[in-house]
Amino acid sequence: MASQSNSSFIPISEFLLICFPNFQSWQHWLSLPLSLLFLLAMGANATLLITIQLEASLHQPMYYLLSLLSMLDMVLCLTVIPKVLAIFWFDLRSISFSTCFLQMFIMNSFLPMESCTFMVMAYDRYVAICHPLRYPSIITDQFVVKASVFIVARNAFLTAPIPILTARLHYCGRNVIENCICANLSVSRLSCDNFTLNRIYQFVAGWTLLGSDFILIFLSYTYILRAVLRFKAEGAAMKALSTCGSHFILILFFSTILLVVVMTNVARKRVPMDILILFNVLHHLIPPALNPIVYGVQTKEIKHGIQKLLQRSM
Template sequence: MALLSNNSAFPVSEFLLICFPNYQSWQHWLSLPLSLLFLLAMGANTILLITILLETSLHEPLYYLLSLLSLLDIVLCLTVTPKVLAIFWFDLRSISFSACFLQMFIMNSFLPMESCTFMVMAYDRYVAICHPLRYPSIITDQFVAKASVFIVARNALLTAPIPILTAQLHYRGKNVIENCICANLSVSRLSSDNFTLNRIYQFVAGWTLLGSDFILIFLSYTFILRAVLRFKSEGAAVKALSTCVSHFILIFFFSTILLVIVLTNVARKRVPMDILILLNVLHHLIPPALNPIVYGVRTQQIKQGIQKLLQRGM
């Protein structure tokens, strides 16, 4: 498909995704680890969901929240990775106007949904350790249902203006996105309009949503640590902290990659664009691939549930 001329007056009806514009010769090699990560993420999250669904001992609020996290990871993987692999393997670079902005909406809303889920899980651990006697009355199935509605509604509503504002811009002539995904700024730069409002809203919304979540997570663990230090029995303190380790590892994966992306975007002129593109793709693959593995390895109930599931299948 021929690229549209930059001086063309025709409105754009589709975009072309150009992954790694400076290193297209090694895209096929990169597709191998990406496809393996994709299969790992989809397989591990699917097994975790089936295990929690079939194993009655896992029908508890914390595991329901973990199921929500797995669902978010699966949707994110399916939104980004198949299209990236289609570009690498079959050179299918075109993406329709509506599909591009749908992908943009899912990416912008589901990432803060994940951080919000981590925040609710941190609150779960705070109640379990700091108020153990009240835990059954506070963290109930009804609480999880309300928290899930809040997670989805808050982030979907507050991030929806990002693709809406971008879709309202006028696109004439330029249709080549120098990215593997329909990132907001990558698409907005193709417009002949001023997209300052779009950029400011994304910055404010992103930092408000993610920032508030991480502040509340930090406060939760501050209270947890303070409570644990008051335990007279050393064994009780270790046991209490061990219930938080898996959750803390997941937050570390999520926040580390996010921090790298932020820092590299700040130093955009010093960091090659291809590195930024690769980091954006990996951020939608590495946490989803590792999250279920961490909980599966470190949580005895899940490990036993997976073993039962495998024994049923034999």
């Protein structure tokens, strides 16, 4: 296909996003729960960020990391969901070439940024439980700054080649993306070139970043569990585990959603395309909606901070 004559090459300047190609009539009904989840995600994360900002008792490294997670969630939601809703409500399917690849970059980089944030938070809990006396000297504000720079730089640098490789492909006529989002493979399939390198790089980079994060998270919790089992004071083990409860729930939920997306894409021929598209959209919406709620319910300090915030506004 790459050897087509120049006369058949028609450069394109935009793509058309076709959500749920086999179930177009469902889109208006689906827009209602999606819009409610979007409002919940944005409102809950904004409330959490404001609470941490205004409540002096929450000016601690762990809550700064939680703020970073909320900001990543909000950017992911704003990158994906408004365009999906615009397609559902106003049939605005066109997306410019540059906007499509910007969306692709944010989706591919912010997902491993989240897993890397979870990894740093797991290390925070490991130090707090296994080395409590050294915690104030290890987990400092400076540590959070360095960790944040590492999270952003590592994942942005290693995932940047994905949209760059896709943008360098030749697109000769076909511009209809059978997806709600500019997913790498959905876009690259429209090209006239061989995109094997693109596909291999995404696979290797994705599993290297996410895999290394999950291995380190697993090791952190292995050491935490081993340390907790050695506690002899009554209630000490439960108290230590309770400090990890909300964080562990978020990691479990994040990894479960990610596993579902991966498995459905592996079984592409057995799973209807519309189900794959729905899972991809929900993966960018459900975790951001539930993350701040889990922390708000599980963490007393955040719960009290939100109560104070509501009392000030009344």
